[in-house]
Amino acid sequence: MEKVERNFMDPIRDVNFAKSKIKLANPFTNFQAKMETFFLKKGYILLLIGFLLGRSLILAKLTPFSVPFFAAVYLVRKDRAPLALIGLIAGAATLSVADAVSTFVLTVLFLLSYKATKRWLKNEVKVVPFYVFFVLFSGSLVEGYIVSGKFTLYELMMAGIESSLGFILTLIFLQGLPLLSISKRRQSLKTEEIVCLIILLASVMTGTIGWTMYDISVDHVLARYLVLLFAFVAGATVGSTVGVVTGLIFSLASISSFTHMSLLAFSGLLGGLLKEGKKVGVSIGLLIATLLIGMYGDGNAALVKTILESAVAIALLFLTPKTLTSKLAKYIPGTLEHSQEQQQYMRKMRDVTSQRVAQFSHVFQALSNSFNHQSEPTEWNETDRELDYFLSNVTEKTCQLCHRKEQCWTRNFNETYEFMKEIMLDMEQKGGEVSQKLYREWGVHCVKPKKVVEAMQQELTYYQANQKLKRQVKESRKLVADQLLGVSEIMGNFAKEIQRERENHHKQEELILEAMQDFGIEIEQVEIYSLEQGNVDIDMTIPDYQGHGECEKLIAPILSDILGETIIVNSEEISPFGHDYCHVTFRSAKAYSIEVGVAHAAKDGGLISGDSYSTTELGCGKYAIAISDGMGNGERAHIESQETLQLLEKILQSGIEERVAIKSVNSVLSLRTTDEIFSTLDLAMVDLQNASAKFLKIGSTPSFVKRGNKVLKIQASNLPMGIIEDFEVDVVSEQLRAGDLLIMMSDGVFEGPKHVENHDLWMKRKIKELKTEEPQGIADVIMEEVIRSRSGYIDDDMTVVVAKVKHNTPKWASIPVPQFKQKAN
Incomplete structure (x- = not known):
């Protein structure tokens, strides 16, 4: 009992230990999760962004960020709009009380105009930037009139600039805000979304202009850190x-930051060019740019200051955890x-697809087992039950009103039952007749023997x-x-094929490209899917294809x-516009080939x-x-034979085994019509890798294999297709060799x-006397010999098909590439 309890508690202890280990090993992960919940899910990041945007300026005078940001937040996350408004007003208050009041009035004006006309809006996202434009334009004009007491051209131009910036910023914030405020984002960003995100972040950083710490400008440090982060990641x-966009935003915010744009870009x-050197390489790039741009500054003091700012940005980059950079890079x-x-x-989609296909395979296999399940005891019980029903129907017509019923079926039940059973079996064997001996014995036992026999x-x-x-039903099952x-096996193989990942062959692809360039052949792209012996699969894209x-x-x-085996061109897809390029697929050549002649x-x-x-x-x-x-x-007859071959070809191409394919075709032919239309089938399947052959003959004539001076006869006996619904297909296997001639013919040939008693000997003699090795000849x-024997x-x-098995000799010899083998080794 103690041992069982210890074994039961061990997994729980292991789990608790693992949990405690994770908590101790990853304290930053827990802190990061809490910060994401606080800022992203609860929306407090909007408060911080609103505060910085509320105090951001353009041309040291315009504040076009507040209303666009509030409008974007109101559309994207309406429940967090009050937090954004509080941040905007607080940020504007750091500039002046008038700016805070202006921000509040403009946002209220936007809300009133938007809600008053919301019922007529069909697409809010497209209309909101126009609301922002008119609110900022009217607000700037009113503010200018209050200050100067009249409308001047200058005030009109500044109002137009601020409202236009607000219109553009609204569109940018609508693209960028979802990337910051929603934790579950999609896995890739468009180029426009990345640019909008950078503009949003740069606009937020302009709110730190004027902040210093130990004589170091906070805005410069944050801008350089942002550039370093994206250069390191992307x-x-x-x-x-990022450098150009960030520098442009800062130069618009402050004239003194204009030279800063060159440094950031x-x-x-x-x-980015030194990204392979990790964080050290990116940091070196920033220091080099800082030194080069700083030399154009105002003396050593400015150079030392900008180097210190870059050093702080580099320190922030090294403090950035790898989990954050990896998550951003995704x-x-x-x-x-x-x-x-x-x-x-x-891979996940592939695994899910493979599992679904495998499940379908299991379903078909279970259905197959269900149809194929016939237990022996059930068959015996079914036979006895059917015999009882048979005898019951007979006795109901004969023994039910007989005066000796009690004597036969109560006192001598077993003897009567065995007698009638023996009579029934005798009738089955003799076509409904009963032997005289058995009839006499039955007449001694029964008073109405003739009546019982007639009823039986x-x-x-x-x-x-x-x-x-019932036999037909069983055969159909x-x-x-x-x-x-067969379907289950095909789907199972397909599931395995799905699971096979494409192997990485980057080194081999580069070596093949280099080998082709050494020969003066220009190749744009090489993709290797398989290098398995006998199953090579390579795709190439060739530019400026000449078609020679x-x-x-x-x-x-x-x-x-290079690969040590014969490679051939499997397919070519040439560009329709002047042979600009060509997509070519190369595959392994088969060991054998078949040359066919038909008459x-x-x-x-x-x-x-x-x-x-x-x-x-x-395939x-x-x-x-x-x-x-x-x-x-x-x-x-032509339609019947043609449909037979077409149906068989489609089933064989699906991968179903030959026996099942022929049985399926036979089932279709026997069930689709009541007319007595039958077809013979002579099928030969030759494996092109080892030249082994399988012959399946359904009501067809023999085939012959000519091997030198020998002639082999291949024969099997099966009824034509469509006569009966189920039959056993005899398969004859034969190992062919290079140079063998396979001769197949219909019964007309x-x-x-005419006047030939033994057709086998006549055909063997004619084949042996052949002087040519060409299949068509x-x-x-x-x-011609058959028609001549019939006097024309x-x-x-009549149909004759002759196939010659040959070694697959390539048309072109391989070209040695010694440089490739040296590099590969």
Whole structure:
């Protein structure tokens, strides 16, 4: 008991210990979470921003930030608008009481005008900037009139400038505020949103103009820290952009800050370029920019002061936790953290998709097991029950009114039951008749033997029909189970394929690019998806494509030498505009290839043949050759055989196993029509990697394999498709070799020669006497021999398909690349 209790309590102790360890190890995380809750979720950051914007000035006179900020907060977070208003009034009060009163009056005027006309507004976001424009314009004019007592051109121009700035700032704040005030943001920011965020932050920092600490300007330190932060997180492009925008805002706020814009832009550029050096590299960029720009200042005192300001900004950068910079980098496109975040999201989506597909696979497998589940005890019980029903129906018609019922079924139940059971079995075996010996024995036992036998003969007809129906249902269930199992296997394989991530082949891609450049071939992009032996998959983008076969003649041979196997061009997608570029896919070549020749003729020399054939390479590295012969001749037989092949080809391309595919086609053909329209099928599946072949023959004639001077016969016995709903498909396997000739034919060719008793020997002799190795020539010769034997008459549709198995020899030899092998080693 003590041991059980200790084992039960161990996980709880481990969890408590882990929690305490996390609390001790990450005190900053808890503090950060509390600060995010206080500032972001509760909205107190709006109070701070409002305070700084309330005292921000443009051209040392205009205050266009207050009303736009309040309007944006009122639309984005209406419940926190009072906090923003308090901050704005408090900030304006640090300038003067008149500014605080003006801010309050203008915001109230905005609220009144907005609420008075809100019922007629359809899109508030588009209309609010115009409200801000007219409120600021009218407020500036009234304020100017109160001060000077008249309207002057100068006052009118200043009112127009301030109201225009308010209009633009409203749009900017509407874009930037959601990024600061809402904790759950999307994973990437647009370029416009980044710029709006920087303008908002720079505008807020202008509220610190005039603040000093130990003779160090707070606004300069914060501006340089902002540039350093974005240069470190996002690189030179964003860093220089932040420097230019921040410097521009500060130069508008104060003329003395005009030279500061050059320093911020230069430091953002240098810091971003030195981003690989982490925080040290970015800091060095700021110091270099500070020294270069500071030399144009007013003496050593100004240079020392600006260096100290940069040093404080660098100290703030080093104090910035890595969690904050990583979190900020996730929202900026182009950063490593953003790419990793996107990859993680894609992996999550891939895993979810794979799990769903796997679940569907399990569902289909469960359905297959449900249809296929037939336990032996159930079958025996079902047979006994059906026999009881059979005998019950017979006795109801014969024994129910017999005076010896008590004697037969009460006193001698077992003997009577066994007698009637034996009679029924005897009738099943002899087509409804009963042997004389058994009839005499039954006559000794029963007083009405003839009546009972006639009743059993009548009931046996219904019994046999019922048994046939149940067998058909059972066969259909078996076919459905096989089909569902095939679908389950396909979906299971698809789920595994989804789980396979693309491997990182950056080094190999760079080496391939360098090798191509050494040969003078310009390649814009190389993407390697797989380097697995026999399954290489590489995509390339070639600019200025000339269309002279460069991919097949140069690039593929170079890749063949680099990868140590034959690489071929799988597909080319050429630009429709003057061959500006070309997207090429390179794949591994198959070990074997198939060359096909076909000869066919319709009955009496007609145009439409009842035979159809198909030769296609399936996606799983197999080559399928099929001949189908529809019953009869003409258009109806042609349609039947053509549909058979098309349906089979689609099912095989989906990846379902050959047996199940043929059974599925047979089921469709047997159920879709009541007409006696049947089709034969001769299918050969050749694996292009090892030349192994499977032959499935459904009511078709034999096929032959010519290997040197030997001729092999391939034969299997199955009924034509569509006659019965279920049958066992005989599969004949044969290992082919390079140089083998596979000859397949319809019955019109095999049974075509006139006055020939043994068609096998005749066809083998003709094949052995062939003087050519070309598939098309062989097909033509066989067809000509058969027609000649009929004195030029064509009595049936005839089709011959000849396939030659060959080693897949590339058209171009590989081009050696010794430099690549040295670098790879």
